Amino acid sequence: MPEVIPQFLHRRPNLPLAEAWEAIEDDDLNRDELVEIPLLGRVSAGLPIEACLDAGSIHVPSRMVRRNTYALKVRGDSMIDCNIFDGDVIIIERQESAENGETAVVMINDQEVTLKKLYIEKSGVRLQPANESMAPIYLKNSDIQVLGLVMGVVRQTGLAA
Template sequence: MLTRKQLELLELIDSRMKRDGVPPSFDEMKDALSLRSKSGIHRLITALEERGFIRRLAHRARAIEVVKMPETADSRHVPRVIEGGVRDAAQAPAGAMPVRQVDAVELAVMGRIAAGTPIEAISEISHHVAVPGSMLSGKGDHYALEVRGDSMIEAGINDGDIVVIREQSTAENGDIVVALVEGQEATLKRFRRMRGMIALEAANPAYETRMLRDDQVEVQGRLVGLIRSY
C-alpha cells in the first residue's frame, strides 16, 4: 500500500528515467511534490525502497532504479493508495488532533557518544538524521550523536538513542552536556560545579559521579532533544 505522495514520487522517478535515463534531483523531486524540505523526499524514497518499488545503487550519485510499478493494467488492479486527509469531521476519531506539517532539519550524526565509560572523542560525520525544526534550541549550530551505554537511563536516555546537541562551551548546573575529558574522551553526563570542581553525574546508580578539575573538562554542547530508537 502506498500513500499518495509515495505514488506521485514513484511515477515522477519512472517518467524521468524513461525520458532522460536519470532520475530527477532531490530539489526537483521536492518542487514537483510541493514539499518544503528534502528530508521529506528522503523519507519517501526510503519507504519506496523498503516496499520494493525502487532500488538505490551504492557509490553512485542520483542512482535510483525503478524495480516495479503498482499494477494498473485494468480496473481490478487499481493501486491501493492511502489518501492524505480526512474527508469530513464525522470521519475523524473521537478526540483526534488536527495534523500539522512540521519542518524538518537534517543534522550530521557525529559518531557515537558514551553514556557510560567515556570513549575516544569522535568528530567525523557517520550519517545524517532528520529532526523537527522545533527541537532545535536558539540560533546556534546543532549536531547529533548516537548514544552508547546506559548511564543516563534514569534521564530517559537509552542505548541506541540519538541525542540532539546545541554547540556551546558553557553549561549551567543540571544541564546534560557533551563533555570532553582531558582532550580525548567524550561522554554524555549531567554537569555540576561542586566545591571548586566539576562533577559529571550519571543518571544510573550503577555509575559513580566523576569529579574533575576545571581544566580537565571542556563542554562541547548541551542536550536539547532526543530521538528514541525502538
Template sequence: MLTRKQHELVCFINDRLNDTGISPSFEEMKDALDLKSKSGVHRLISALEERQFIRRLPNRARALEILRMPERVEKKPVRAKATTPPKPANDVVEIPLHGRIAAGVPIEAFEGSTMLPVPAALLGQGEHYALEVSGDSMVEAGILDGDYALIRRTEDARDGEIVVALIEDSEATLKYFRREGAMVRLDPANRAYDPQRYAPAQVRVQGRLSGILRRYE
C-alpha cells in the same frame, strides 16, 4: 490559586522541559526551590497534580507533563516588533551526526560525520549536532542506549544541565554537569554508576542536550 512555592516549581519544571525535553530530578527541584528535603518536593508535586497543573507519566522514571500554567504566566505581553514564526512541526532539517557518545564510561567521540534528518520542532535556536548514545548511565533521565542525543553547540553550562563533556580533549561523555568546589563533577542518571570528578582544565563543554530522537524497529 497556587502558593509561591507551587508556582515556582511548576515554572521550573516547565522551563526545564522547554530547555532539555527532560523532567528535572527531585534533587534538582529541591535545590532550585531551596527546600530542606525531597519530601517537600513530593508534597508540592502532589498538590500540583490535584490542581491539574501537572501529571506524572506512567511507566517512566520521574517523567512529568505540564497540563497548564498559572494564569499570570500564560498571558504574555504583545510585542510590537515582528518575531520569527515557529517552524512547522513536519519540517525536517539535517544536522551532523558525529558518531557515538558514552552514557557510561567515556569513549572516543566524533568518529566521523554523516547527516541525520531531524524534525525541526525538536530543535531550538543555535547550531546543533547529533550523537548516538552508547551505554545506560543516563537511563533515569530517559536517555537509552541507541538514542540520538540532539546537542546544541555551546561551551557554557549551568549546574544541573545535561552536557557533552570532552575529557582531556580525547574522550567524551553525556552527563549532568555540576561544579563541586574547585572541581567539575559529571553525574550519571543511574544508581549503578558513580559520579566522575575532574579538574576544570580537564573538561570542556561541547554542547548542551536539546532533545532526544528515538528509533523504533
C-alpha cells in the same frame, strides 16, 4: 525486516531533564518540516570513550533545531534516569558552558567524550550519571570542556512488519 519508526522527544524548558521530554506526535510531524543535521559520531553514556568524528546526518523536526545543532548516537546506560537510553540519538545544541545540573556532552582532557549531568563543586567538577548503579567522575575544571547541551532525543522503535 521490521519497519523502524523514529520517535522524536523535544525538551521542554525549565524542567528537570527526567520530566522535560515531550513526544512530538505524528500529527505535529506532518506540520513540522524535517531538516537535516549532522550526526557527528557517538557519545558514551558510561565510561568516557575516545572522541572520534563520523560524517553522517539525520532528519529531525525543525522545532528541534537551533543555530548550532548536531546529533550524537548514545552508547551505554548511565543516563537512563533522564530517559536517555543506549541506541538513542541525542540532539545537541553546541555551547561552551553549562549551568549546574545540566546534562551536557563533555570532552575530558581533549581526548574522551561522555554524556553526564555536570555539577560545579569547590574542588572541581562532578560528572554525575543518571543511573544509581554508576559512580560519578570527579575532575578539575581545566580537565573538561563542555561541547553542548541535550535538547532532544530520537529513539528508534522497531515495529513488526
